[in-house]
Amino acid sequence: MVLLSSSPSLSITSPNYRYSPSRRLCLCPISATHVVTPHHIDKSSLTISETSSEDQLWAAARLRVRSFNEFKPSTFGIQDHKRYLAEREFEALKERIAGKRTGFNRVSCLNASLPLSQLLSLPNDDLCAQCKFIENGEDRVVVGTLDVNQCMSLPDEITGMKPEGIEGQFARGYLSNVCVANELHRNGLGYDLVAKSKAVAQKWGLTDLYVHVAVNNEPAKQLYMKSGFVYENDEPAWQARFLDRPRRLLLWLGLPVNVNSI
Numbered sequence: 129m130v131l132l133s134s135s136p137s138l139s140i141t142s143p144n145y146r147y148s149p150s151r152r153l154c155l156c157p158i159s160a161t162h163v164v165t166p167h168h169i170d171k172s173s174l175t176i177s178e179t180s181s182e183d184q185l186w187a188a189a190r191l192r193v194r195s196f197n198e199f200k201p202s203t204f205g206i207q208d209h210k211r212y213l214a215e216r217e218f219e220a221l222k223e224r225i226a227g228k229r230t231g232f233n234r235v236s237c238l239n240a241s242l243p244l245s246q247l248l249s250l251p252n253d254d255l256c257a258q259c260k261f262i263e264n265g266e267d268r269v270v271v272g273t274l275d276v277n278q279c280m281s282l283p284d285e286i287t288g289m290k291p292e293g294i295e296g297q298f299a300r301g302y303l304s305n306v307c308v309a310n311e312l313h314r315n316g317l318g319y320d321l322v323a324k325s326k327a328v329a330q331k332w333g334l335t336d337l338y339v340h341v342a343v344n345n346e347p348a349k350q351l352y353m354k355s356g357f358v359y360e361n362d363e364p365a366w367q368a369r370f371l372d373r374p375r376r377l378l379l380w381l382g383l384p385v386n387v388n389s390i
């Protein structure tokens with residue numbers, strides 16, 4: 129097997145696997161092999177912004193591939209496989225941002241980035257090599273990323289119920305693909321990204337923000353709870369078994385109404 133998934137449902141060899149970038153958003157429990165010594169960062173030159181170039185989108189796609197999958201380094205053809213996954217993620221993301229994906233009214237990919245020079249002391253250069261991009265002549269590295277989606281629901285997920293009625297379609301949003309480079313966990317980057325996503329959702333006039341999270345993904349659950357999300361619903365066990373993945377929780381956050389929304 130080429131790909132070692134951190135969750136059985138992520139494996140492309142799983143019989144129930146169907147590719148959907150939004151489907152694997154909250155699948156990744158932090159397994160023991162994910163634990164790395166955290167690297168403390170200075171956040172004074174951190175920026176969190178909507179994707180501004182294809183170069184940056186590539187970096188975000190590659191960060192997602194390395195964050196949501198576990199790879200055995202010795203496996204034959206692993207680099208080709210990573211490249212293939214990144215290409216697939218890049219194309220799907222580009223399509224959603226361009227509004228070409230049915231059911232997605234609006235999608236924004238938010239990226240947290242740091243200057244490359246600040247990450248040269250990391251124990252290995254994989255993050256810098258994979259997730260580097262150039263902005264205004266400066267080498268930067270995408271260190272965290274997520275999508276804010278304005279849509280009825282995400283494919284294969286439990287649907288949020290608030291707000292009720294026809295306006296739900298327009299005023300409800302979902303966060304997906306939330307991840308931070310594992311060497312930089314516990315620096316508050318996940319929290320900062322979620323905070324920024326709330327501002328984007330409010331700017332769009334969304335009043336209700338949702339996330340799906342696997343029951344066994346403790347870091348993500350804690351992050352969302354710290355960010356103000358509360359439990360709304362959970363997936364039936366039979367559905368999780370059918371989809372061959374850990375059961376999901378649906379968490380909700382109410383946003384203040386923005387009268388100047390765009």
Ligand SMILES: CC(=O)SCCNC(=O)CCNC(=O)[C@H](O)C(C)(C)COP(=O)(O)OP(=O)(O)OC[C@H]1O[C@@H](n2cnc3c(N)ncnc32)[C@H](O)[C@@H]1OP(=O)(O)O
Nearest residue numbers: 153154305306307308313314315316317318319347350351
């Ligand atoms: C909708 C979805 O996309 S769900 C999928 C979520 N993504 C993943 O599982 C991918 C792999 N995991 C990650 O990338 C990261 O662990 C994330 C995104 C979940 C958290 O990112 P980080 O930058 O490490 O989180 P951050 O440092 O901002 O922590 C914020 C809070 O989350 C909680 N938290 C984060 N990591 C942990 C952990 N390992 N254990 C317990 N609580 C944690 C804490 O409450 C923390 O606040 P504190 O530091 O004041 O105690």
